[in-house]
Amino acid sequence: xxxxxxxxxxAFMRPVSIHTAAWRYPGGTPDANxxxxxxxxxxxxxxxxxxxxxxxxxxxxxxxxPMAALKRSATVTSFDPLTLLPALAMVTRHLGLIATASTTFxxxxxxxxxxxxxxxxxxxxxxxxxxxxxxxxxxxxxxxDDQMPHAERYARAREYxxxxxxxxxxxxxxxxxxxxxxxxxxxxxxxxxxxxxxxYLKVRGPLNIGRPVQGWPVVVQAGxxxxxxxxxxxxxxxxxxxxxxxxxxxxxxxxxxxxxxKAGRNPDHIKILPGAFTIIGESLDxxxxxxxxxxxxxxxxxxxxxxxxALGTDARAFDxxxxxxxxxxxxxxxxxxxxRVMALAQREGLTVRQLxxxxxxxxxxxxxxxxxxxxxxxxxxxxxxxxxxxxxxxPYLPGGLDDFVDKVVPELQRRxxxxxxxxxxxxxxxxxxxxxxxxxxxxAGRKAAE
Numbered sequence: 306x307x308x309x310x311x312x313x314x315x316a317f318m319r320p321v322s323i324h325t326a327a328w329r330y331p332g333g334t335p336d337a338n339x340x341x342x343x344x345x346x347x348x349x350x351x352x353x354x355x356x357x358x359x360x361x362x363x364x365x366x367x368x369x370x371p372m373a374a375l376k377r378s379a380t381v382t383s384f385d386p387l388t389l390l391p392a393l394a395m396v397t398r399h400l401g402l403i404a405t406a407s408t409t410f411x412x413x414x415x416x417x418x419x420x421x422x423x424x425x426x427x428x429x430x431x432x433x434x435x436x437x438x439x440x441x442x443x444x445x446x447x448x449x450d451d452q453m454p455h456a457e458r459y460a461r462a463r464e465y466x467x468x469x470x471x472x473x474x475x476x477x478x479x480x481x482x483x484x485x486x487x488x489x490x491x492x493x494x495x496x497x498x499x500x501x502x503x504x505y506l507k508v509r510g511p512l513n514i515g516r517p518v519q520g521w522p523v524v525v526q527a528g529x530x531x532x533x534x535x536x537x538x539x540x541x542x543x544x545x546x547x548x549x550x551x552x553x554x555x556x557x558x559x560x561x562x563x564x565x566x567k568a569g570r571n572p573d574h575i576k577i578l579p580g581a582f583t584i585i586g587e588s589l590d591x592x593x594x595x596x597x598x599x600x601x602x603x604x605x606x607x608x609x610x611x612x613x614x615a616l617g618t619d620a621r622a623f624d625x626x627x628x629x630x631x632x633x634x635x636x637x638x639x640x641x642x643x644x645r646v647m648a649l650a651q652r653e654g655l656t657v658r659q660l661x662x663x664x665x666x667x668x669x670x671x672x673x674x675x676x677x678x679x680x681x682x683x684x685x686x687x688x689x690x691x692x693x694x695x696x697x698x699x700p701y702l703p704g705g706l707d708d709f710v711d712k713v714v715p716e717l718q719r720r721x722x723x724x725x726x727x728x729x730x731x732x733x734x735x736x737x738x739x740x741x742x743x744x745x746x747x748x749a750g751r752k753a754a755e
Contacts, residue, residue, distance in 0.1 A: 311723065313578060314356050315357050315401070315403065315697070317360050317697065317698045318362075324701070325603060325611070326599055326602035326603045326666060327701040330602065330704075332701070335379070338384075339382050339383060341384075343702070347359075347702060347703065354714045355399075355714065355724050356400060358401030359393065359403065360432075360545070361405060362405050364443075365438060367442065368381070368440070368442075368614070369440055371606070378607065390431075394428075401430050402431055402732075403431075403432035403543075404432070404433065406434070408462040408465040409437050409438045409453055417468070417472035417512055418472075418514055420473075422514060424517035428731075429518035429733070430731060431517070431523070432732055433522050433525060434527065434545065435526050435540065438458075456532060459528070459533065460504070464506055470744075471501060472508070475516070476495065476497075477495035477745075478746070480496060496511055497511060497745040497746070498511050520741040520742070522732075523543060524543070526541035526545070527544070529546070537561055538564030538567075538568050538575070539568050544561060544576070546558075546577055546578065546579040547580065547645060548670020549645065549648075549649075549670055550652075551689070551691050554691035559690070576738075577693050579692050579695060581698065582671040583699065584705070585676060587675065589673065589678065593673060600666045611668075612657070612660055612665075615642040615643065616633055616642070616646055620657065620661075629655070676715075679716075
């Protein structure tokens with residue numbers, strides 16, 4: 306009998322919670338995003354639950370929202386992901402470690418080097434969440450007056466991917482001889498100088514660190530726009546999809562997998578993981594009560610700021626007790642976010658105030674109920690090809706995380722949908738992804754992958 310399709314589970318750690326009021330929830334950890342001891346505990350709990358990866362978001366600027374909302378936000382301070390994740394690598398053995406890094410502002414050579422280092426330090430557990438950064442305030446922190454236009458950001462990102470992966474392939478897997486007797490440390494014939502000169506980047510190389518343990522760290526992408534989907538289809542191995550109705554999930558899944566096939570890639574080598582906000586109770590009513598209590602801690606100033614960011618326009622001018630206007634102009638900063646928010650408001654008939662309450666907390670895919678009910682929903686998404694798994698988001702920490710690992714994971718394991726033990730030692734092995742061949746030394750790449 307063939308083995309049932311397996312769920313892949315990442316944990317989206319912002320690093321506190323996607324819900325803006327999580328830090329206020331009774332029993333929560335208000336300083337979790339800047340508390341190393343707490344983050345170590347969360348990582349070890351995820352590993353106990355056999356999660357694929359700890360997925361860390363990042364911001365290159367304080368969020369661009371009014372101070373009335375900003376003063377309530379726990380995201381104003383957090384560790385740099387590529388400083389934190391090596392520390393977490395020292396206290397875990399199997400958990401993947403995925404960090405966000407921007408292609409718009411950070412040098413490609415630096416990013417290639419830091420992720421290669423993380424992959425070696427973790428013995429093959431690194432992943433790079435490739436983002437283009439839409440926050441216009443980030444531009445001001447990197448010597449620019451304005452944000453790069455949306456289409457140009459994605460064109461740069463595509464070239465950036467080629468440069469970073471080219472740098473990771475600077476050395477053949479067998480380049481380092483380290484022959485003590487002869488005094489030869491490496492074979493010059495097994496070194497490639499990239500010498501890239503493109504429209505956006507000029508990078509000579511080679512990278513001054515050996516090829517990553519995984520060949521390349523796992524490449525993750527989260528764009529939902531047409532340009533983002535195409536970039537994912539051409540480059541990504543894990544796609545952090547926006548959660549929503551399951552029908553939209555199936556359409557997104559089919560679209561990205563189809564684009565990948567047209568790009569000459571194996572669609573099975575792209576794992577689609579929508580975000581899923583999970584609220585667990587002994588009953589559905591108890592779970593709803595938890596969600597209501599959490600949402601009640603969201604201030605309107607925070608909620609309307611979240612609406613403004615998603616729409617790319619100042620929503621404070623809208624009448625709070627009327628429906629969202631339908632003639633909101635599209636901006637470069639919010640193409641996909643605007644569409645999702647307007648669709649949500651229309652689908653559920655929300656007023657601006659209700660929409661602010663939803664987005665101020667979390668407005669995406671939410672799974673509420675008993676462990677069995679949440680497992681039912683996850684199974685439906687998996688078997689009907691709406692996803693390959695989920696990036697799970699917890700309502701507050703550590704309680705929401707503990708509930709998922711102690712109650713939902715055993716139910717998924719009982720159904721044969723989720724591992725009881727890790728399949729391998731690297732993130733690629735656990736996700737069922739092949740080790741990429743070195744594009745400059747293909748024979749050595751094949752030998753190492755065998």
